Amino acid sequence: MADSIESNLSNLYMLIKATGLASPGLFLDNVIQVGREELTVECDYRHEVANQRQFQSLIASDARLVADQFVVPDVVEELSTEQILIMELVHGGTIDKVADMDQSERDRIGAAIE
Numbered sequence: 001m002a003d004s005i006e007s008n009l010s011n012l013y014m015l016i017k018a019t020g021l022a023s024p025g026l027f028l029d030n031v032i033q034v035g036r037e038e039l040t041v042e043c044d045y046r047h048e049v050a051n052q053r054q055f056q057s058l059i060a061s062d063a064r065l066v067a068d069q070f071v072v073p074d075v076v077e078e079l080s081t082e083q084i085l086i087m088e089l090v091h092g093g094t095i096d097k098v099a100d101m102d103q104s105e106r107d108r109i110g111a112a113i114e
Contacts, residue, residue, distance in 0.1 A: 005039045045085040049075045052087075068112050 013032050015021075022028045041047055056072045059065045071090050079086040098109055 005036060005043065009036055009039075044082055045080060046082055048085055049077065049080060064112055068108075070112065 009032050013028065016028060052072055052075055056074070059070050059072055069092075071092065073087040073090045076086040076088065098106055101109075
């Protein structure tokens with residue numbers, strides 16, 4: 001995935017320039033550069049490991065979240081690389097399921113994460 005970013009962005013740039021799809025005044029070079037930088041960070045799983053560690057620390061420091069059993073899966077660092085992220089399997093719900101829950105449960109979860 002990360003290896004294809006440069007090629008894909010270059011192709012996108014040429015397509016937008018050739019078709020005139022860019023709005024007048026849009027600094028397309030800057031947009032493509034920011035996209036390149038953001039996508040490069042997103043594809044570096046070492047960065048994601050640091051994010052997960054930070055979220056684990058934040059959850060662990062909040063007694064209410066610990067009591068409500070909020071969990072951030074642990075990373076298996078010895079098996080993870082820049083391109084592969086291995087995490088423990090954690091059974092439980094995901095945030096997208098909250099919409100299907102009754103109002104009192106949605107309120108409880110909303111209060112816990114606000």
